[in-house]
Amino acid sequence: MKKIEFYQIDAFTDQLFGGNPACVVLLDEWLSDGLLLKIAMENAVPETAFFVADGEAFHLRWFTPDHEMDLCGHATLATAHVLKTILNYQGDKIIFNSKSGLLEVTVADEQYTLNFPSRNPEPAELPEIISRSLKKQPKEVLKSRDYVLVYDDEQDIRDLVPDREVLNQINLDPGGIIITAKGDKVDFVSRFFVPQASIFEDPVTGSAHCSLIPYWAEKLGKTEMSALQLSDRLGKLQCVSLGDRVLISGTARTYAAGFFFID
Incomplete structure (x- = not known):
């Protein structure tokens, strides 16, 4: 029986029960992908972050209850929060190796700043299924x-309520x-x-802001x-x-700390 330490963190908020919850799991070596996904399913939060020390950096992976993600902002912030406030990481800059390359998080006055790749969105046609799920159509x-x-x-x-049954006919994995607005x-x-x-x-959704930031920077000047x-x-x-x-x-705020056990 293996005992594994984990934490649950509310990210992008200064209040408990706000922001986005993420579980952060400390590993001394990687488990199988299937087991990582089962742990994420059991945690049942939007993302579970798993990390392993990698020299002076950390190897970081993110799993939803459904699959592995290529990038996740709130679980990266949550991992940095665990390293800094619980595991006593001494530096003010944390480097993660990930599926999206090297990611840097700096810490100052309890604020975490993620340095992420920009994903500038390009004009596109709206799939008919997405259009049918919306009572009001977008202007762009x-x-x-x-x-x-x-x-x-x-x-x-605030008002938009997409039709989930209709949207579930489309697979945008991992998007x-x-x-x-x-x-x-x-x-x-x-x-x-x-x-x-x-x-x-x-x-x-931190990763969504990789697209939102370049779009609104241009629109707002x-x-x-x-x-x-x-x-x-x-x-x-x-x-x-x-x-x-x-x-x-x-x-971020720390909500819970504990252990789970696997065979």
Whole structure:
């Protein structure tokens, strides 16, 4: 029987039960992919991050309850939070090796800043299935990893209720559907939906901002922006466009700590 340490963290929030929950699992060596997925399914949160020390850096992988992801913002922030506040990591810069290359997280005054690749979305046609799932159609459609649907105002984003049964007819693995608009009190707002996923609406999606930041930087003519993800749990993000990279900043709270056991 193997005993494994893990933590549950609320990311992109300064309040418990806000932001996006992630489990962070400490490993001394990699388990099989099938076992990692079963652990993520058992955790039943939007993402479980697994990491192994890799020299002076850390090898990081992310799993939803359904599959492995190529990039995840909130679980990266959560992992940095565990390293810094619980495992006493001494540096102010943490390097992760991942499926999306080297990722850097800097820490200052309890704020974590993710340095992620930019994914500039390009104009695209809206698939008919996605269109049928929406009572109101977007004014603009783009695509990077995810579809980006742009609406007129924040209230559109708050009110939109996509038809999940219709959307489940499309498989966007590993992507999803971002809806976004200019914000009332912040620069822009968004929500994120994943067809065929166990968790249909992701509470706060750092990786989606890899597309949102370059889009809104161009539209608003500014490189530093504030953002809200308008899920029930609400996510707060500070954003900077650096051209081929983006900076995504937020805070986190520790919710739980413990162990699980595997054969």
